[in-house]
Amino acid sequence: MPAEKNLKKNKFKTALEFTKNIFTTGAVAQTSREVEVEITKYLNANKDLVVVEYGLGHGNITAEILSKLSKNSKLYSFEVNEEFCEYVAKEIEDDRLSIVNDGAENIFKHVEEKVDFFVSSIPITFFSKEKTELILNQSYKALKDKAYFSQILYSKIHIKKFENVFDECEIVKTNNFPAGFIHHCQKT
Numbered sequence: 001m002p003a004e005k006n007l008k009k010n011k012f013k014t015a016l017e018f019t020k021n022i023f024t025t026g027a028v029a030q031t032s033r034e035v036e037v038e039i040t041k042y043l044n045a046n047k048d049l050v051v052v053e054y055g056l057g058h059g060n061i062t063a064e065i066l067s068k069l070s071k072n073s074k075l076y077s078f079e080v081n082e083e084f085c086e087y088v089a090k091e092i093e094d095d096r097l098s099i100v101n102d103g104a105e106n107i108f109k110h111v112e113e114k115v116d117f118f119v120s121s122i123p124i125t126f127f128s129k130e131k132t133e134l135i136l137n138q139s140y141k142a143l144k145d146k147a148y149f150s151q152i153l154y155s156k157i158h159i160k161k162f163e164n165v166f167d168e169c170e171i172v173k174t175n176n177f178p179a180g181f182i183h184h185c186q187k188t
């Protein structure tokens with residue numbers, strides 16, 4: 001099948017799966033190319049890194065992270081949906097990637113190293129205040145100094161939750177529809 005047709009077919013399949021699981025995905029389609037680029041902009045490809053992704057989905061941001069990582073880096077990608085984990089395990093074969101079929105809130109069960117960068121697309125808008133605080137506080141604890149936690153959301157109204165945990169936060173708006181708000185939060 002021509003690559004373009006295959007891509008369209010995959011996008012359709014992803015949209016269908018996301019919609020079917022709307023209460024855990026929080027979205028009807030995967031994030032746009034613009035979001036993939038913006039959310040990974042603080043990834044420093046010149047060093048070997050430990051990166052953690054929350055919300056693998058069908059692996060579009062995962063592929064972008066891997067394309068920027070050095071060959072001895074490590075990426076842990078957390079996802080609660082088992083089918084999504086199986087889908088990506090078949091689509092992306094890469095020794096640097098560890099797919100973790102568990103929630104972001106259980107990071108310390110799976111990641112012992114300090115983390116250089118977090119990339120998150122989990123739908124915290126749908127989470128309880130307690131769950132969001134737990135995930136953000138644990139991520140801050142795991143993060144190295146000067147490192148970033150970057151999260152895509154479709155509104156700016158949750159910024160306080162990030163400012164309460166991280167030392168510096170900025171929001172970058174993407175121009176696609178619906179507009180995305182990438183929260184880049186730093187531990188200084």
Ligand SMILES: C[S@@+](CC[C@H](N)C(=O)[O-])C[C@H]1O[C@@H](n2cnc3c(N)ncnc32)[C@H](O)[C@@H]1O
Pocket residue numbers: 024025026027029030031054055056057058059060061062078079080081084102103104105121122123
């Ligand atoms: C909006 S989708 C984003 C998927 C993909 N990264 C993208 O950019 O299109 C959010 C993903 O987070 C997953 N998810 C929801 N709660 C989670 C949690 N507590 N920990 C890890 N993943 C979670 C959902 O199953 C879904 O695949």
